[in-house]
Amino acid sequence: MNAMTMIELGIAIIILIGTIVGFLSAIGFLRLPDVYNRAHALSKSATLGVLCVLVGTFLVFLFVEGYFSIKLFLGIFFVFLTSPVSSHVICRAAYRSHVSLAEISVRDDLKEAIIENNKETEDM
Amino acid sequence: MAIQVLANLLIGLLWVFFQDDWSVLTFFSGYLFGLLVIFILRRFLPTKFYLFNLHAMIKLLFLFIVEIVVSSFVVIGIIIRPKMNIKPGIFSMETTLKGDIEVTLLALLITLTPGSVVVEISQDNKIFYIHTMDIPDLSNSVLQSKDRFENAIKKVTR
Known part of the structure; x- marks a missing residue:
């Protein structure tokens, strides 16, 4: 087995891991009870899956084609930067539009804080 | 700090315009040049040199x-x-x-x-x-x- 086959095998394994992680996060999306828990599955596992696939593609271009792809590099950077922000914004919008937490939830500190905040603004 | 990075990017872009050569390598050398400029001017900046x-x-x-x-x-x-x-x-x-x-x-x-x-x-x-x-x-x-x-x-x- 020469060096090139080894590199290709490694890249294939990275992309396979990315696919499996993406698949598992899709299962989590179906199994978890409410929008907040589903955001966990999407914000982390899906990000890792997409990152693995992109890194694998980047390595294919670098080693097999011998070409440093700036676009893929930018793609990795932006996926990494935007996925936590989007999950935060989705959760916040859901809470603001009164989507209730799942039945099994045990604690909600934010509810009291929002009630107090509303009182203060009414007083002023 | 954000201002310094922005200024540095601007110098890099200006360098590409001056060289009239739209490649990543030119931008990179312009960026390095911008680093040098900001390093020389660091005494006059309100915040620390970002590197x-x-x-x-x-x-x-x-x-x-x-x-x-x-x-x-x-x-x-x-x-x-x-x-x-x-x-x-x-x-x-x-x-x-x-x-x-x-x-x-x-x-x-x-x-x-x-x-x-x-x-x-x-x-x-x-x-x-x-x-x-x-x-x-x-x-x-x-x-x-x-x-x-x-x-x-x-x-x-x-």
Whole structure:
């Protein structure tokens, strides 16, 4: 087995891991009870899956084609930067539009804080 | 600090215009030239020269990558458990960081730690409201790693 086959095998394994992680996060999306828990599955596992696939593609271009792809590099950077922000914004919008937490939830500190905040603004 | 990076990018872009050669390599050499200009002018700038923080920045980036990998596997572990006995909920956490950039970075890092998403930040930027998948275990791990994150962020921004 020469060096090139080894590199290709490694890249294939990275992309396979990315696919499996993406698949598992899709299962989590179906199994978890409410929008907040589903955001966990999407914000982390899906990000890792997409990152693995992109890194694998980047390595294919670098080693097999011998070409440093700036676009893929930018793609990795932006996926990494935007996925936590989007999950935060989705959760916040859901809470603001009164989507209730799942039945099994045990604690909600934010509810009291929002009630107090509303009182203060009414007083002023 | 953001102004310095922006000025540096602008110098790099100007360099591409002057050379009339639209390639990444030209932009890169222009960027290096811009670094030199900003380094010479550092006495007249209100904040520290931003490359002095490079080491801390790389450490922070490394922390980000480690956190995302670890948290993905924790979340996947919860997902593939045959009987899903989780106790989700929202808890509050206070922070000592000040300013928009520091609070944003901490919120990003917390969102990347296992099973926690920042839902809301109070008006005065002091209290985070964090949703976790499993209150007893994961809220403790967030509170423990909070100090580590705050120190790493302070090294970059101060």
